[in-house]
Amino acid sequence: MLDKSRLRIAMQKSGRLSKESQKLLEQCGIKINLQQQQLLAFAENMTIDIMRVRDDDIPGLIMDGVVDLGIIGENVLEEALLTRQSQGDNPCYVTLRRLDFGDCRLSMALPMDKPWNGPKCLQGKRIATSYPHLLKQYLDKLGINFKSCLLNGSVEVAPRAGLADAICDLVSTGATLEANGLREVEVIYRSKACLIQRSGNLSKTKQSLIDKLMIRIQGVIQARE
Numbered sequence: 086m087l088d089k090s091r092l093r094i095a096m097q098k099s100g101r102l103s104k105e106s107q108k109l110l111e112q113c114g115i116k117i118n119l120q121q122q123q124l125l126a127f128a129e130n131m132t133i134d135i136m137r138v139r140d141d142d143i144p145g146l147i148m149d150g151v152v153d154l155g156i157i158g159e160n161v162l163e164e165a166l167l168t169r170q171s172q173g174d175n176p177c178y179v180t181l182r183r184l185d186f187g188d189c190r191l192s193m194a195l196p197m198d199k200p201w202n203g204p205k206c207l208q209g210k211r212i213a214t215s216y217p218h219l220l221k222q223y224l225d226k227l228g229i230n231f232k233s234c235l236l237n238g239s240v241e242v243a244p245r246a247g248l249a250d251a252i253c254d255l256v257s258t259g260a261t262l263e264a265n266g267l268r269e270v271e272v273i274y275r276s277k278a279c280l281i282q283r284s285g286n287l288s289k290t291k292q293s294l295i296d297k298l299m300i301r302i303q304g305v306i307q308a309r310e
């Protein structure tokens with residue numbers, strides 16, 4: 086049975102944030118055995134449980150108050166926030182701090198042979214993305230109408246496959262874009278991993294554990310700068 090008195094931290098199970106998330110928690114002195122394929126791992130030396138899930142599930146787990154802390158990319162968090170808001174919800178969470186990993190940018194990219202002279206080129210175009218709300222927020226501000234094509238993977242093949250005129254996707258080096266005959270033309274959102282907490286009061290014990298962790302995280306990040 087899950088013990089609710091233990092602090093629950095959600096992190097990505099496997100992917101671009103998982104190694105760094107695990108390293109950060111370990112450097113804060115949390116002894117965890119994450120070797121097993123289990124959803125839950127228990128800290129041996131602190132009253133902490135680690136929940137390992139898909140990154141997309143982390144904002145919801147925090148907003149629904151199911152876990153106390155989460156490590157998540159701001160891109161995924163912001164998209165989840167906008168999605169819930171568009172459904173009429175008023176999701177709440179607290180950002181404790183930005184972390185020093187998970188850097189990436191959400192960018193517009195076009196086929197190499199297509200001209201670009203600013204975002205107005207996107208007027209009326211179909212854009213493939215996994216981040217429809219972040220894209221809409223950006224283009225709405227510029228007064229540009231577009232059609233979206235929601236893809237949760239292989240976004241970069243959409244123009245070649247004739248599914249879209251342009252894409253809006255995460256980029257770190259740009260190599261994937263280039264390999265698909267695309268060029269990055271505009272950054273619409275810069276992201277890093279961040280540590281978030283569910284809203285609402287936590288028990289005194291949990292809150293003082295978080296306070297202790299925050300001091301350690303500060304120290305760990307400062308030492309790596």
Ligand code: ATP
Pocket residue numbers: 097098099100101102138139140141157158159160161187188189255256257258276277278
């Ligand atoms: P999951 O199986 O957990 O859903 P995923 O495939 O959605 O994983 P990853 O590719 O592991 O996600 O990326 C997780 C997060 O890592 C991204 O949302 C982003 O915040 C960050 N990230 C950093 N660099 C990149 C990059 N080059 N491409 C994609 N994401 C990146």
Ligand code: ZN
Pocket residue numbers: 139140141
């Ligand atoms: Zn994901």
